[in-house]
Amino acid sequence: MTYLLLFYEYFKTGLFAVGGGMATLPFLYDMSARHPDWFTTAQIADMLAVSESTPGPIGVNMATYVGFQVGGVLGAVIATIGLITPSIIVILIIAAFLRSFRDSRIVQSVFYGLRPASAAMVAAAGLSVAAVALLNSGAAGLALVNWKAVALAAVLLVLTRWVKPTKGLHPILFILASAVVGVVFSF
Amino acid sequence: MMKKLWTLFWTFAKVGVMTFGGGYAMLPILQREVVEKKGWATDEELTDYFAIGQCTPGVIAVNTATFVGQKYAGIAGGIVATLGVVFPSLVIISALAKVITAYAHLAWVQHAFAGIRVCVCVLIFNAVLKLVKGAMKDAWCWGIFGVILVLSLVIDVSPILYVVAAGLAGVVLQAVKGREKK
Structure with a gap:
């Protein structure tokens, strides 16, 4: 039964997450809210980090990880197949009339509205991760902010966006460096 | 035919192994x-x-992967190429998840993941900026962005609802703008 549910959840994700692997993130939050026994929101951030640092497209890695978390290797296979089934169907249909799809005004209009929405949902998911990573739960006032974490975030932001020599580096390097900082300064 | 599908599967498995992170990272590998x-x-x-x-x-x-596979070997090709691209993920993550779960209770592992989570925030932030760059054609797009952002933070409904609503909003807005031009 769990496997069926897992397939259904991931089929939905594959069908409605538009804009690549990161766009599946809001669906994971939705999933953990409705199936609290599957995984916690804190685990989502960890799964995302592992998915980003291992070979394979990030969306597929996250599906595999979530599936494994819920139901072992079989769960991993089922979640991944759930994720890719809508893609295969949709793309095979589009491939049949590629040109008219691309030039269709109605399709362009739909995506005109969809892209900002997708960006907004990923942003909201990012804020949920930030709440776990940058704030101390159960505290108030200035103690609420985890200053060590905020300082690390600021440094990472500068290094990934503005410092020329580090800007183009692979995310895995930043993830590894953050893990080391986390251990050394006991986050 | 069997040989064709086999080549497709292994080629895309190779592409899967060499892709790190988002789908954008895959383009140069696919080109090669x-x-x-x-x-x-x-x-x-x-x-x-x-x-x-x-x-x-x-x-x-x-x-x-589905696109390239179906062009080369029809519907079966589309399916096989896609299975190829996800195959390495299945193997690698399944192996890794076990290891991580086994060591998750150790204090230093928890510290490491707390640090990693901070990095994940920054990576998501950067991804959002990239998405925003491609999405914002005019002020209306920013409007949609703002509304959906606030709604998804405040109320708890399925993201599907937002996707459908935003698609509809796109059609309506473009229709209205088209009429104004005339």
């Missing part, structure tokens, strides 16, 4: 494997597939 080595698609076709893969549902890497 699919265009230069195998000649299954031209550079131009690949760019088209990528563009469509980006705005259709699902993971970009999967969508592009």
Whole structure:
């Protein structure tokens, strides 16, 4: 039964997450809210980090990880197949009339509205991760902010966006460096 | 035919292993494997597939694999290429998840993940900026962005609802703008 549910959840994700692997993130939050026994929101951030640092497209890695978390290797296979089934169907249909799809005004209009929405949902998911990573739960006032974490975030932001020599580096390097900082300064 | 499908599977498994992170990272690898080595698609076709893969549902890497596979070997090709691209993920993550779960209770592992989570925030932030750059055609798009952002933070409904509503809003807005032009 769990496997069926897992397939259904991931089929939905594959069908409605538009804009690549990161766009599946809001669906994971939705999933953990409705199936609290599957995984916690804190685990989502960890799964995302592992998915980003291992070979394979990030969306597929996250599906595999979530599936494994819920139901072992079989769960991993089922979640991944759930994720890719809508893609295969949709793309095979589009491939049949590629040109008219691309030039269709109605399709362009739909995506005109969809892209900002997708960006907004990923942003909201990012804020949920930030709440776990940058704030101390159960505290108030200035103690609420985890200053060590905020300082690390600021440094990472500068290094990934503005410092020329580090800007183009692979995310895995930043993830590894953050893990080391986390251990050394006991986050 | 069997041999064709087998080649597709292994080529895309290779592409899967060499892709790290988002689907964008996959483009140069696809160019080398699919265009230069195998000649299954031209550079131009690949760019088209990528563009469509980006705005259709699902993971970009999967969508592009389906496209290339079906062009080379029909529907079966589309399915096999897609299975190939996800195969390495299945093996690697399943192996890794076990290890991580086994050591998750150790204090230093928890510290490491707390640090990693901070990094993940920054990576998501950067991804959002990239998405925003491609999405904002005019002020209306920012409006949609703001409304959906606030709604998804405040109320708890399925993201599907937002996707459908935003698609409809796009159609309505473009229709209204088209009429104003005339």
